[in-house]
Amino acid sequence: MSEPGAVAATRPHAAHDLHHEALGFWRTYVFSVDHKVIGIQYAITGLLFLFFGFTLMMLMRWQLAYPGAPLPLIGRLLGEARMPGGMMVPEFYNELGAMHGTIMVFLGVVPLAVGGFGNFVLPLQIGAPDMAFPRLNMASYWCFFLGGVTMLVSFFVPGGAAQSGWTSYAPLSVIAGTGQTMWIIGMLFLITSSLLGAVNFITTTIQLRAKGLTFMRFPFFVWAQFVTSFLLLLAFPPLEAAAILQLMDRVAGTSFFLPSGLVVSGQVLQHAGGGNPLLWQHLFWFLAHPEVYVLILPAMGIVAEIVANNTRKPLWGYRSMVYSLIFLGFMSFIVWAHHMFMTGMGTAMAAFFQTTTMIISIPSVVILTALIISLWGGSIRFNTPMLFAVAFLPMFGIGGLTGLPLGLNVADIPLHDTYYVIAHFHYVVAPGTIFALFAGIYYWFPKATGRKMNETLGKIHFAGSLVCMNVIFMPMFLVGLAGVSRRLYDGGAAYDFAQPVLHWNVVSSWGAWTMALFQVPFIFNFFWSIWKGEKTGDNPWEATTIEWAAPSPPPHGNFLEAPQAYRGPYEYSVPGAAKGFVPQYEA
């Protein structure tokens, strides 16, 4: 890449026009305030963390498939403390489990879905020159980055990273080693980052939308990000409060989460007592249930864009989808205790949370149904983004429907904390959200780079991932229904009742490792296409939304002239229209 400053210097008359490029390498690509650069930074960091979290899981899958067997080659590289003789110690397994969850949710999927796609696409889709607070946007990314670094560094502190699960349930987490303190500090950075991001997204959406772009003309993706931002804004602070209280428990010797007379390793713990471990669970799930919708709503937004574009039809029931989205966002704040049926909350409380949980499934079903009906009668183009988007529908459907028994107290009690739960939410997040994110990468790649990703490699990536995802997670339903707990270090090998289903652990593991191989075409395709991909115009998918009015890649300030919205977002198959569709931005 040529030095932008040098260009400006050799062409003094152009210096004014190139003012933004004259910032130099660091301000242009590293400490940039441009939403597109920040979006790409978020996306790449998020992808790296997804890959790292996936690697942690692949190590766990070895232990689950072949408990106690030494891991060839890699095992010895991880050191005598963690894998003596290549065999995994239980503490290391717990470390991997806790950090896999934390990294995938807080450092992988959310930064990619909200930080990456939200930052890059949202301002373009509403016709804005940038985010409302560009410097806050940069601060948001660097807070996220620091949070990620803190989490990574925690692997190297004495005792290793956090080992109390991604939920960090007290009192286990309070008496855990130094890694847990690092986890809390990392979370505080991540919470700050998402707070800054949420404020910025909401303000940008309300204030910087183009002339004529009323709320009901928003692309569905904008609505999804808008509602998601409210969830981040209002659900994260209670976790921040919880994190502060846990930090006090660990550092200042308070007893917010420590009950009186707690016995640890046969010794009564010397502390004031009187705390409440359930308080942590309430505060944690008050965040973490809306967080589930933070994971899924942007995915629904991406899928809606791609489905409308490739069926060449308007979305079916756009308005009901939008109202469902808002209702979903609201309801997500009053279902959290369905994660806590095992705490003995009593029938009155359980009845309330069962009812709200059943109610919240309705808007999800409305959105999913609307997307499926949108396919009806369309002349569908099955390009790579569309394949991932279409696969999202049944995968998310399986994840959603298997969640219903978990929302009912009676059915939840035997299923709680089994592999059934793991299978359920991974169907929502892995072949659900992550497929939607892949779809989004293939779909908006031409906007970010001016080049398309290779279709053949994309289809290999898709087919392999779809098969492997199901090979990984479908057996977990069976293992879970047999009653195997999700947190067992040996995958259930020590229990007689688990023997008939143990072979499924091997199937899942091989599915996971094969899945890694099928990501190779994607990684290669991603980098190869940046430089060698097929060049495209500004609107390669013949889409109608405003981001396609900008040049590919969009310059600083995005649009050559301020765009204006003249109609709704999905005017496809318009009778009599010259190109068969009418972009939102054309008069």
Next chain:
Amino acid sequence: MDIPYTVEVRRDTGLTNGKIGIWLFLASEVMLFGALFASYILIRTGAPSWPRGDTILNVPLATVNTIVLITSSVTMVMAWASLMRHRFGTFRIYMGTTILLGCVFLVIKYFEYSHKFHDGLYPGTNNFLALYFTLTGLHMLHVFGGMVVNAYFLGPGAKLWKTNPVWFTNRVENSGLFWHFVDLVWIFLFPTLYLL
């Protein structure tokens, strides 16, 4: 490149970006302190006995602090109102007073804390003190944060007054909103911790 609506309001929303931003931020702050107050209720209702605040804490000092903080909210409004009337000199006096009152609040809080430590009362002593130190500590961080922002507008940030007085006035208004919020949190903390 300029971001629209940083200085002038958008016609259809009637707001500037900063105004929406600060209110959203305050909404999240309400959730933060709301969660902490909820924790207070849960821990207190679950406790077999709970001390009355005035048997442990110094109510007269806290009353003085309440007056100090409310007064500082008044001077904060006056600082903003001075800018609205284009009286920059008066603004500096009021803004300076606001920061000074913030300092007074922190100094009184310092005496309260050190007195507790002197008596051997620490956050780990019992859950009443744990809540007292955590809640007031977090509140003090907010007071300090507000003072830093206000000091910036009194010092280097005031340059903006020369080039863009409307923008500067908006910024002072927004930092004032935060200051009032911090004041309001104390209005809830004072009876909850000291009187109930």
